[in-house]
Amino acid sequence: MPDIVEIPAIWLQGSACTGCAVSLLNSFTPGASSLVLNELVPGRHISLRFIVTVMAGQGRQVVDVLKDTAARDKGGYVLVVEGSLPVGDPLFGTMGEENGREVPIAEHAVRLARNALAVVAMGTCAAFGGIPAGAPNPTEALSARDLLAREGVSVPVINIPGCPPHPDWLVGRPWPRRSTNWRARRCSTASAFTRRARAARISTRGDSQGSSATPGASMNSAARGP
Numbered sequence: 001m002p003d004i005v006e007i008p009a010i011w012l013q014g015s016a017c018t019g020c021a022v023s024l025l026n027s028f029t030p031g032a033s034s035l036v037l038n039e040l041v042p043g044r045h046i047s048l049r050f051i052v053t054v055m056a057g058q059g060r061q062v063v064d065v066l067k068d069t070a071a072r073d074k075g076g077y078v079l080v081v082e083g084s085l086p087v088g089d090p091l092f093g094t095m096g097e098e099n100g101r102e103v104p105i106a107e108h109a110v111r112l113a114r115n116a117l118a119v120v121a122m123g124t125c126a127a128f129g130g131i132p133a134g135a136p137n138p139t140e141a142l143s144a145r146d147l148l149a150r151e152g153v154s155v156p157v158i159n160i161p162g163c164p165p166h167p168d169w170l171v172g173r174p175w176p177r178r179s180t181n182w183r184a185r186r187c188s189t190a191s192a193f194t195r196r197a198r199a200a201r202i203s204t205r206g207d208s209q210g211s212s213a214t215p216g217a218s219m220n221s222a223a224r225g226p
């Protein structure tokens with residue numbers, strides 16, 4: 001019997017309505033339970049370790065899951081971002097505390113993205129800012145790509161816009177194998193996604209605020225910063 005490759009995944013929610021998460025849970029084939037319990041495709045199992053909308057755990061224990069995954073599975077996990085990420089004030093959208101300081105969700109996203117195999121920006125809000133980033137954008141909400149560019153994080157960012165996106169646009173992707181050579185793997189993963197996006201002739205970009213009724217995927221693997 002062939003080995004089953006387990007791919008850790010973290011689903012982080014910023015300025016979101018949770019519609020993207022609910023859309024994922026409406027996945028038909030595979031169904032929601034199969035998404036986390038069975039193989040997504042033969043030989044690939046997603047270990048969805050963190051998704052606030054449905055997980056039972058709370059408090060420090062679940063926030064520690066984020067740290068543990070970033071440390072133990074460095075370069076081998078996928079970070080899925082739902083919603084845009086507010087940076088206008090440290091108190092806009094926080095999750096957990098460190099030394100008495102509330103930690104902004106944008107800070108969690110940057111930390112996790114630094115060690116991720118790839119980042120999936122799920123939904124128009126995460127991909128392009130969406131409704132939370134609409135003028136006058138009082139929380140200064142950014143898309144995942146813009147936040148990571150601002151922070152100099154070099155990681156492939158796969159945009160899957162839609163409000164919400166169809167679950168197949170995520171679960172139908174070629175989930176990668178984990179690799180110890182994570183930088184090389186990130187590049188090949190980016191290429192695989194890009195090839196599929198081009199082959200399917202699906203939208204690769206939306207406008208910065210627009211809802212995207214068209215399934216889309218775009219990739220940003222440009223290196224930034226040192």
Ligand code: SF4
Pocket residue numbers: 015016017018019020082083122123124125126130131162163164165
């Ligand atoms: S993209 Fe749409 S469904 Fe997803 S979080 Fe934003 S508003 Fe909600």
